[in-house]
Amino acid sequence: MEIPPWARRVLARLPRDTSFLALGAPLHLLVGFLLFMVFSLLWEVIAGRDSSAPVVLGFALVLTVFAVPALTAAQRWRFRQLLGIDIPAPGWRRSQRQFRYHCLIGALLGGLEVLLLSLLLAGLAAGTVLLWIWACPWEWRVGHPGYYTQACYLTLAGLAALAPVPSLAAALVRLETHLGPALLGPDPSEDLARRVIDLTESRAGAVDAADAERRRIERDLHDGAQQRLVSLALNLGLAKATLTDLPPEAREVIDTAHREAKDAIEELNSLVRGLHPAVLDELGLDAALSGLAARAPLPVRLRVDLPPELPQRVAPAVEAVAYFVVSEALTNIAKHAREATRAEVTVTRLGGILRVVIADDGVGGADPSRGTGLTGLAQRVRSVDGTFRMSSPVGGPTVMNVELPCPM
DSSP states (O other): OOOOHHHHHHHHHHHHHHHHHHHHHHHHHHHHHHHHHHHHHHHHHHHTOOTTHHHHHHHHHHHHHHHHHHHHHHHHHHIIIIIOOOOOOOOGGGHHHHHHIIIIIHHHHHHHHHHHHHHHHHHHHHHTHHHHHHTSOHHHHHTSTTHHHHHHHHHHHHHHHHTTHHHHHHHHHHHHHHHHHHHHSOOHHHHHHHHHHHHHHHHHHHHHHHHHHHHHHHHHIIIIIHHHHHHHHHHHHHHHHHOTTSOHHHHHHHHHHHHHHHHHHHHHHHHHHHHOOHHHHHTOHHHHHHHHHHHSSSOEEEEEEOOTTOOSOOOHHHHHHHHHHHHHHHHHHHHHOTTOOOEEEEEEEETTEEEEEEEEOSOOOOOGGGSSSHHHHHHHHHTTTOEEEEEOOTTOOEEEEEEEEOOO
16 A cells, blocks of 8 residues: 555654654753742742742753753754754843743653654554563563463554654644744844845845946936037038038038037937936036926926035935936926926925925826826835825916935
């Protein structure tokens, strides 16, 4: 008869499971012994029968407190070496969870481990009783008639006791793999906080890397393609001014090429400013926003209030987000804000917050679902842990409020 696959897996894991449980039993029962000693001494102190009991009780309590971290390290080693489960070291502030495991759950697990190991040893002893009898001298067997029948009964009983041991051992190991990492490792809230910190740092690194890459592309375009286009436009201008004896068709081709080169330079300038304006690095946010306000197709009132008592500039990534938010907002106002005649941009820094407010006097009703770029603005703001709020009732005005963190 073929053994089922699940039974083969359980039997294959039996040596590992029994080793794991055999090593865990003394670790669990040691705490139980310490607790029994503490409670016994406490009863002696309450009863007042032994004058030295308080001193011994204090020593036992200190021993228990110092034993818990050592037992936790031993349990972590047991899980790692025998099951391949790496339990992170818990923080000192969460030591009460270790006490809960060792003093409450550990005693119960130790009792279950002892019962299971006792069943295993008893089953092995009873299941091999015929071997022990055959090893006895012949004179002993002759002097005990009926021993063979009794030995067969004991063998059957031992085999019956051994039958559930693999499944019980696997179940107890599964129980310990749920309880051990949950109580011996860091608190889930600590783990979540650590992961949030790691994700925040990695996201900040990604934002900085993307900003640095935009700066590199801007420099390459400004120093490479843009300069070549400027040189081409100059050469075409010189050809247009000096080659006066060319046929009209050739002069028309040169004129067209000259206009196309100047248009390409203007488009490239807009692209470079959209990637990362050089003035933002050289002169700061105030100057860069002043350039945006001057190029806007409608009057823009700009007020930038950066306190002089804060000499350090805002982080480059935050400056870039603030610049692009204002740029995209002014573009949206020009394209989508119906009947808007003016806009107002206010930038203030209050402690660790850079606040950007953009308002217009249009008819309102801005809806991010209509593809006006508001969703992209909100995502750009959230990339640096900022907040994005917008108020645009029908009839106006529309007010966009952005707050960006800039630690002191």
